[in-house]
Amino acid sequence: MTSASLPQGRSKAKAPLAVRLKNDLYKNGCLYLMLAPTVFFFLLFHYYPMFGAQIAFKDFSPGLGIFDSPWVGFKHFASFFGSRHFQRVVRNTILINLKDLIFGFPAPILLALMINEVNNRFFKKSAQTISYLPHFVSQVVMCGLLFEFSSLTGLFNSIRELFGLTAVPILQNPAWFQGIYVASGIWQGAGWGSIVYLSALTSIDQEQYESAVIDGAGRFRQIWYITLPNLIPTIMIMLILRIGQMMNIGVEKVMLLYNPLTYETADVISTFVYRKGILEASYSFSSAVGLFNSAINFALLVTVNFISKKTTETSLW
Numbered sequence: 001m002t003s004a005s006l007p008q009g010r011s012k013a014k015a016p017l018a019v020r021l022k023n024d025l026y027k028n029g030c031l032y033l034m035l036a037p038t039v040f041f042f043l044l045f046h047y048y049p050m051f052g053a054q055i056a057f058k059d060f061s062p063g064l065g066i067f068d069s070p071w072v073g074f075k076h077f078a079s080f081f082g083s084r085h086f087q088r089v090v091r092n093t094i095l096i097n098l099k100d101l102i103f104g105f106p107a108p109i110l111l112a113l114m115i116n117e118v119n120n121r122f123f124k125k126s127a128q129t130i131s132y133l134p135h136f137v138s139q140v141v142m143c144g145l146l147f148e149f150s151s152l153t154g155l156f157n158s159i160r161e162l163f164g165l166t167a168v169p170i171l172q173n174p175a176w177f178q179g180i181y182v183a184s185g186i187w188q189g190a191g192w193g194s195i196v197y198l199s200a201l202t203s204i205d206q207e208q209y210e211s212a213v214i215d216g217a218g219r220f221r222q223i224w225y226i227t228l229p230n231l232i233p234t235i236m237i238m239l240i241l242r243i244g245q246m247m248n249i250g251v252e253k254v255m256l257l258y259n260p261l262t263y264e265t266a267d268v269i270s271t272f273v274y275r276k277g278i279l280e281a282s283y284s285f286s287s288a289v290g291l292f293n294s295a296i297n298f299a300l301l302v303t304v305n306f307i308s309k310k311t312t313e314t315s316l317w
Contacts, residue, residue, distance in 0.1 A: 056288040069284075076288035085272055092178075093268040097246045099182045105242055107186045108193030109235065113223060115194065116201045128198075131191025143256035146184055147171065171257060174265040181257065181266075200234040201227065236314040244301030247293045269293050 015023075025032065051066075056076060058069040080086060111131060118124040134142075149155040150170035157167035170176055208226045217225065251270040258266035269289060277286025301316075309315035 053287060053291055055284050056291045058284055060284045060287075062283075072284075076285045077292060079285060080289050080292065085267070088264070089267055089269050089272045092265055093247055093249055093270075095265075096178050096181060096249055096268065099178060100185060101242060101246075103182055104186045104189070105239065107190040109197055109231070111190050112194040112197035112201060113227065115198065116227070117219065117223075128191070128194075131194065133191070134188040135192035137188065139250075139252045139256060142184065142188060143253060146180065146257065150180070172259065172261045174262045177258065177262045177266045181253070185253075196238065197231060197234060200231055204230045232312060233314045236308050236312050237316065240301065240304050240308055240316055243304045244297055246300050247296045 055066055055069065057071060057073055058066070059072050059075075060066065060069045115124055115127055115131075118127065137145075151157070152167045152169060156170055161167060171180070204227065209222055212222050212226060247269060249268045249270050251274050254266060254268055254271050255274070258271070273286045273289050273293075276282045276289070305315045305317065
């Protein structure tokens, strides 16, 4: 029976799965080959280590291995929650991330809007290049610069003295640590972060601006009623990703900047995990803290994604 004589509503049987996979590999082999290193990276460094997360529920001993180490349930989680460091590290982690969200998240958006408003092509390209450069400065070099600028004879104290204030050891003052951390992060990342928003700005239909000009709208009204609404999907995606990292702070920068005098406001979950896991060899305890941190991030990501999907119809999934 030919396909033409098949009853209406029925079609030819699909080829076996193995045949379809073989044909797909033949047609898109180069694409799969390009994807392979990325897949391998995530499998090796992100999914495979999840197997070891079970030591958070065990008294892990390197001599016994993961399987033979005794099971202790939520002992290490309870120990962390009852620790005198718990409130401090969680509070500092949340406060630094909130300050970065309030001041740091809008920074690349504002920078992209300002660059987009520049008509001089040479100045626009120069401003973009200069704003990108700090991103390529390593954390070690950047923290070294902060130490130099914050010393008693550094730039920051020289500015203070211009206003009649006395020189102070800035990085030894707990009250100033979080502000310096957030401000330096904005300086280093705003230009790089603006790339995403500048790309989104190039996709906006220019006829909308032309119609707005005909209607008598100035530059501010064009930004408010055309530019920002078109940026909302990109902003929401970036906001969801950012809030999904609310319990994460890079351990390198904090460790390079903090000292025992500033632990009160500088000690965060990542540095606490480093001290417990690497310096004190409390592998199970540090794994429990890290697992708790990841669970909170996951919950925040799912929650914010759900809210965004309901309110703006923009979401990650």
